[in-house]
Amino acid sequence: xxxxxxxxxxxxxxxxxxxxxxxxxxxxxxxxxxxxxxxxxxxxxxxxxxxxxxxxxxxxxxxxxxxxxxxxxxxxxxxxxxxxxxxxxxxxxxxxxxxxxxxxxxxxxxxxxxxxxxxxxxxxxxxxxxxxxxxxxxxxxxxxxxxxxxxxxxxxxxxxxxxxxxxxxxxxxxxxxxxxxxxxxxxxxxxxxxxxxxxxxxxxxxxxxxxxxxxxxxxxxxxxxxxxxxxxxxxxxxxxxxxxxxxxxxxxxxxxxxxxxxxxxxxxxxxxxxxxxxxxxxxxxxxxxxxxxxxxxxxxxxxxxxxxxxxxxxxxxxxxxxxxxxxxxxxxxxxxxxxxxxxxxxxxxxxxxxxxxxxxxxxxxxxxxxxxxxxxxxxxxxxxxxxxxxxxxxxxxxxxxxxxxxxxxxxxxxxxxxxxxxxxxxxxxxxxxxxxxxxxxxxxxxxxxxxxxxxxxxxxxxxxxxxxxxxxxxxxxxxxxxxxxxxxxxxxxxxxxxxxxxxxxxxxxxxxxxxxxxxxxxxxxxxxxxxxxxxxxxxxxxxxxxxxxxxxxxxxxxxxxxxxxxxxxxxxxxxxxxxxxxxxxxxxxxxxxxxxxxxx
Amino acid sequence: xxxxxxxxxxxxxxxxxxxxxxxxxxxxxxxxxxxxxxxxxxxxxxxxxxxxxxxxxxxxxxxxxxxxxxxxxxxxxxxxxxxxxxxxxxxxxxxxxxxxxxxxxxxxxxxxxxxxxxxxxxxxxxxxxxxxxxxxxxxxxxxxxxxxxxxxxxxxxxxxxxxxxxxxxxxxxxxxxxxxxxxxxxxxxxxxxxxxxxxxxxxxxxxxxxxxxxxxxxxxxxxxxxxxxxxxxxxxxxxxxxxx
Numbered sequence: 001x002x003x004x005x006x007x008x009x010x011x012x013x014x015x016x017x018x019x020x021x022x023x024x025x026x027x028x029x030x031x032x033x034x035x036x037x038x039x040x041x042x043x044x045x046x047x048x049x050x051x052x053x054x055x056x057x058x059x060x061x062x063x064x065x066x067x068x069x070x071x072x073x074x075x076x077x078x079x080x081x082x083x084x085x086x087x088x089x090x091x092x093x094x095x096x097x098x099x100x101x102x103x104x105x106x107x108x109x110x111x112x113x114x115x116x117x118x119x120x121x122x123x124x125x126x127x128x129x130x131x132x133x134x135x136x137x138x139x140x141x142x143x144x145x146x147x148x149x150x151x152x153x154x155x156x157x158x159x160x161x162x163x164x165x166x167x168x169x170x171x172x173x174x175x176x177x178x179x180x181x182x183x184x185x186x187x188x189x190x191x192x193x194x195x196x197x198x199x200x201x202x203x204x205x206x207x208x209x210x211x212x213x214x215x216x217x218x219x220x221x222x223x224x225x226x227x228x229x230x231x232x233x234x235x236x237x238x239x240x241x242x243x244x245x246x247x248x249x250x251x252x253x254x255x256x257x258x259x260x261x262x263x264x265x266x267x268x269x270x271x272x273x274x275x276x277x278x279x280x281x282x283x284x285x286x287x288x289x290x291x292x293x294x295x296x297x298x299x300x301x302x303x304x305x306x307x308x309x310x311x312x313x314x315x316x317x318x319x320x321x322x323x324x325x326x327x328x329x330x331x332x333x334x335x336x337x338x339x340x341x342x343x344x345x346x347x348x349x350x351x352x353x354x355x356x357x358x359x360x361x362x363x364x365x366x367x368x369x370x371x372x373x374x375x376x377x378x379x380x381x382x383x384x385x386x387x388x389x390x391x392x393x394x395x396x397x398x399x400x401x402x403x404x405x406x407x408x409x410x411x412x413x414x415x416x417x418x419x420x421x422x423x424x425x426x427x428x429x430x431x432x433x434x435x436x437x438x439x440x441x442x443x444x445x446x447x448x449x450x451x452x453x454x455x456x457x458x459x460x461x462x463x464x465x466x467x468x469x470x471x472x473x474x475x476x477x478x479x480x481x482x483x484x485x486x487x488x489x490x491x492x493x494x495x496x497x498x499x500x501x502x503x504x505x506x507x508x509x510x511x512x513x514x515x516x517x518x519x520x521x522x523x524x525x526x527x528x529x530x531x532x533x534x535x536x537x538x539x540x541x542x543x544x545x546x547x548x549x550x551x552x553x554x555x556x557x558x559x560x561x562x563x564x565x566x567x568x569x570x571x572x573x574x575x576x577x578x579x580x581x582x583x584x585x586x587x588x589x590x591x592x593x594x595x596x597x598x599x600x
Numbered sequence: 601x602x603x604x605x606x607x608x609x610x611x612x613x614x615x616x617x618x619x620x621x622x623x624x625x626x627x628x629x630x631x632x633x634x635x636x637x638x639x640x641x642x643x644x645x646x647x648x649x650x651x652x653x654x655x656x657x658x659x660x661x662x663x664x665x666x667x668x669x670x671x672x673x674x675x676x677x678x679x680x681x682x683x684x685x686x687x688x689x690x691x692x693x694x695x696x697x698x699x700x701x702x703x704x705x706x707x708x709x710x711x712x713x714x715x716x717x718x719x720x721x722x723x724x725x726x727x728x729x730x731x732x733x734x735x736x737x738x739x740x741x742x743x744x745x746x747x748x749x750x751x752x753x754x755x756x757x758x759x760x761x762x763x764x765x766x767x768x769x770x771x772x773x774x775x776x777x778x779x780x781x782x783x784x785x786x787x788x789x790x791x792x793x794x795x796x797x798x799x800x801x802x803x804x805x806x807x808x809x810x811x812x813x814x815x816x817x818x819x820x821x822x823x824x825x826x827x828x829x830x831x832x833x834x835x836x837x838x839x840x841x842x843x844x
Contacts, residue, residue, distance in 0.1 A: 192653075204635060241770060241774060
């Protein structure tokens with residue numbers, strides 16, 4: 001591609017890449033700021049998400065400081081504690097994990113792994129990021145309006161969310177609604193792109209059943225997000241009307257701090273149904289990409305094909321479908337019709353089947369593999385532990401009778417942090433360590449990576465594991481302080497202090513990670529095109545990092561699935577997806593100095 | 601990465617692709633094909649997907665409406681009285697809404713014709729039909745504004761109304777308003793498309809508004825999909841608000 005220069009991607013074979021014209025800007029601003037290149041957009045998404053995620057991390061440390069050492073820090077009052085809880089949850093779930101998995105990894109990996117030059121509508125893709133950035137800025141602004149950010153909890157349940165007495169009911173909750181609406185609009189632009197790219201813009205030979213599981217995970221998660229976010233949009237529009245126009249969609253007639261409210265006849269339960277119709281799929285929107293990425297990391301670093309690829313794909317699809325019919329398991333104690341509880345407990349427990357299949361398949365992929373204990377591999381294995389842990393406590397909470405006493409205790413906090421906070425975040429780290437060499441051309445430092453992994457992994461257990469016991473003891477969640485509560489033994493306070501210290505250590509060790517990111521960018525070892533000897537297309541690009549247009553003059557042709565590691569009958573440790581059968585034979589005949597390298 | 605087989609014969613997947621199949625076999629061959637699942641342009645695929653997402657928005661609205669209507673303890677206003685038009689001293693139920701529905705459905709017809717003449721490269725007729733569609737859509741929105749004004753004049757507010765459950769006004773204004781916004785956006789885009797057709801932008805492949813992509817007459821079809829969808833949603837809103 002060098003002879004064509006950077007500013008033109010020559011047309012691929014007729015029909016190969018029809019109706020794709022890439023815009024190749026020449027200015028710095030055009031290339032790196034107003035860029036339409038999915039890879040640049042991915043990095044923009046990633047950096048923004050990590051930046052706002054750091055805010056949420058600081059908030060969680062502040063919460064831990066209050067819980068571990070009550071009445072020590074004067075800046076944390078009950079209202080601001082509730083605001084921390086709310087903003088921490090909302091940022092982590094929507095603005096960090098969703099944006100990072102779909103916006104960052106989706107943008108970077110979908111065109112590369114499918115063998116496309118870019119997303120199908122690059123301009124829309126760019127707009128998607130700028131909408132996201134505006135959404136983040138609106139969210140950040142809500143900290144600074146009078147009254148501060150909303151403190152309604154990330155679920156924003158009415159009537160509490162917009163009733164006097166809750167922090168941030170003047171500006172904060174409005175900005176939260178605005179930010180979410182902008183986020184949803186922006187996400188829709190990106191999400192449509194991701195889905196159409198996967199469905200319609202793959203390269204020759206790339207059938208759906210040859211896609212790497214990473215793409216399957218991101219693809220299904222995006223489809224789910226496109227169908228789940230509408231419910232949230234409708235819910236916040238209705239609540240906005242309740243707040244600004246005085247309608248009564250969700251607001252019942254009630255006394256508010258002794259004053260009768262002007263609302264009548266609204267249904268708070270309707271909000272909960274709408275919210276969780278979004279909220280439960282949202283859990284899998286962050287889980288499915290993690291499932292996919294972890295499958296690829298495990299197979300690559302264990303030098304073994306993924307166990308049960310087809311089953312893995314169908315499990316992803318089944319989980320995606322089922323996750324739309326389980327939402328009311330978040331509402332067992334809401335006062336809905338008890339028969340619903342039975343129905344939703346059943347569907348919830350059924351989800352355990354495809355999920356368990358996935359876990360078995362990950363473990364069976366490791367079984368007798370040629371495991372390389374690289375940093376991404378460590379994070380992937382760490383994910384299996386935390387995910388199984390959180391999954392099992394999910395089975396407790398999926399049963400109505402067990403959930404009723406455990407609802408709104410720390411058991412729930414422990415459960416969902418294990419399964420949908422720590423587990424996906426470990427995958428995010430693993431994925432960054434895995435793909436950083438392709439994104440920057442340099443390796444991340446191994447020793448720093450291992451320190452980062454072990455402290456994070458063990459630290460998160462120290463933080464979240466005790467929460468299960470606290471839950472059994474009945475400690476309620478979202479409380480600023482417990483004072484002299486008779487049923488809470490003193491030892492709980494000791495445990496809280498211990499967890500807070502662990503949380504501070506885990507937060508601090510992330511600095512090692514960021515130092516590693518920055519240092520390796522300038523000083524890291526040169527990675528070469530394919531440091532992990534992986535099969536998927538993004539490692540076979542002509543340039544590292546790949547240029548705009550991803551591939552050279554012609555798009556790769558795919559001959560095989562993504563998991564040809566240690567294939568019997570060849571001398572190769574791995575066979576890239578775009579290596580033709582006769583090339584494999586030819587390469588086998590030549591005595592190779594460096595096994596696994598592509599013949600040129 | 602050079603293609604090692606420039607003159608490669610078609611692969612088995614390609615061969616199954618070249619022979620379209622019916623029924624289940626066709627479904628399987630579509631989804632197991634390389635490169636693309638549906639034999640349609642990217643823009644059209646994206647529009648279908650957007651419509652699917654939008655279906656969920658309207659479904660949530662309508663389900664919310666049903667829940668509120670069924671759970672309220674106050675009586676729900678009688679649609680045939682609320683939406684009646686008094687002409688020459690006679691109160692005729694649903695007259696205005698019948699006309700509005702007729703106009704919107706007719707605009708779907710003109711839109712379909714615009715798509716047909718677009719593909720036939722009849723620029724002039726396409727542009728005229730698009731403008732007629734936009735005019736019908738704008739008329740619909742105008743009549744909706746008239747209906748809103750009439751109801752507001754009778755004392756209907758989002759938070760109250762003279763006849764019963766307060767939620768009546770809330771869901772009515774929110775959902776018809778949301779639909780009206782869809783129609784309005786559609787009208788704007790149809791006018792833009794008509795201008796493009798008249799200028800000949802679609803023939804000259806001039807890079808287009810919003811996407812920077814070169815246009816073709818497939819864009820009119822995608823826009824048509826949106827327009828038919830908006831009409832279809834109206835049928836549901838009509839049924840749920842005016843006939844229930």
